Amino acid sequence: MSGLVNALVIVAVAALVIARQFRARAISTDRRWWLIPAVLAVVALREPGILDAHHRADSAVLLAVELFVGVATGAGWAWTTRIWTEPDGVVWTKSTKASVAVWIVGIALRIGIYAVGTVLGLHQGSSALMCALAATLLVRGGILVWRAQSLGAADRPAPAYGDGMRSVRRERA
Known part of the structure; x- marks a missing residue:
């Protein structure tokens, strides 16, 4: 996939997730909460240019930092999300x-990582x-x-036939 298509996929997924x-x-x-992150990871890893061919070690460190920021953002996002039964x-x-x-903060850190890579001359x-x-969405999910599961297990009564039926349609995560 070209860089433009990848950028459009990233923007579309981020906009969808942020809006929702x-x-x-x-x-x-x-549900399969891991499916979208898995698809994003597979698409990203299929690209040959994930590491700069001329600066493999530096680009690998930058990639590791980027993944760490993604994991931290996903964890922070999940722990700052209100959850109730x-x-x-x-x-x-x-x-x-x-x-x-x-x-x-996550976006600012990513901009900083990109700036460091540019200063170092990394592709x-x-x-x-x-x-x-993908790491952000996977960790958050x-x-x-x-x-x-931990919240719902203690408070939820045993399911009975027809419990899932409602008159108002609600969006499911």
């Missing part, structure tokens, strides 16, 4: 103002950014599912 994070959404712990036993989530701060493709975004 401030609406209350039910968390389903049995409704009386019907459904676990809900909604991002907070602190989540916005986590995103701003930086969009694959590293896509890997970091994993922590939220874990929090939902």
Whole structure:
């Protein structure tokens, strides 16, 4: 995939995720929350230019830092997200103002990483950014599912036939 297509995929996924994070959404712990991050990682790792061919060690360090920032952003985002259980036993989530701060810091750090790479003369493709975004989404999803399972297990009554039926359609996470 070209750099432009990768950039468009990154922007589209980030816009979708950011736009959806401030609406209350039910968390389903049995869904494949890891699927989008896995697809992003596979697309990113298929690209041959994830490491600069002339500066492999430096670009590998920069990639590791980028992945660390992605993991930290995902963890920060997940831990600053409000999570609660409704009386019907459904676990809900909604991002907070602190989540916005986590995103701003994460984006600022990524800009800094890009600036350091530019100063060092490293070729930086969009694959590293896509890997970091995949790490962010994977860590966030994993922590939220874990929090939902631990929160919902104690408060939720045993499911009965027809418990999942509602008159109002709600968006599921």
